[in-house]
Amino acid sequence: MNPVPNFSKGQPFDGTTGVLPAIAQDAQTGRVLMMAWMDETAWQETLATGQAVYFSRSRGKLWRKGETSGHRQSVVEVRVDCDADTILLQVQQTGAACHEGFASCFFRVVDPNGTATIADERLVDPATVYGKK
């Protein structure tokens, strides 16, 4: 069983440069939905289209959120932090933000002993969204 959180997944990012963390928050509920990464192209396309576009580090290319699943994020507001190195999006989320079918990727609570427990209900079956593997 993998440790939670898994610090072996920390930096470095296989040489990826020029990407910043982008947090998506549900504009209605305030729920933090996910955190992904944006390069400058993803940022510009997000501003221009009003749809959240990220940079997939694992695939090494733009990730237009919802392109496969239909679970798009319509951007309501964009903020940057004091150091201008983190992005916060307020979004209207269609369907489930998480590829595992949960409303938010943060569906697990960790207790003080470090034990993670699923605390949310799955909204959709990932197999119906992405196809069975």
Added chain:
Amino acid sequence: MNPVPNFSKGQPFDGTTGVLPAIAQDAQTGRVLMMAWMDETAWQETLATGQAVYFSRSRGKLWRKGETSGHRQSVVEVRVDCDADTILLQVQQTGAACHEGFASCFFRVVDPNGTATIADERLVDPATVYGKK
């Protein structure tokens, strides 16, 4: 004037390894307050003490939030995301989360043209917290 966001501040992190993004959200208001980084030591100390502890990449050491300013974060809930590589804290924030004296580090809204505007009120004068420089 620096670009907003500033993608030149993206990866790599000067060789820092094993740190994960940690988002702090106000447990009462739902406001996203800041994003910082945790290494495993910071994570374990956060769980053990119930106070948010981060890893400062710029200083290369543990950052016990509020140690200088008194603006501590008492941890109400800890979550991890689906990939176990991002941490979400619900916190009770004392004072201002941002070192610039704002409640949240995300005090600037960016319009579709890329122009950033301060949208919040400053809560405290940083000079009174950190001393004049």
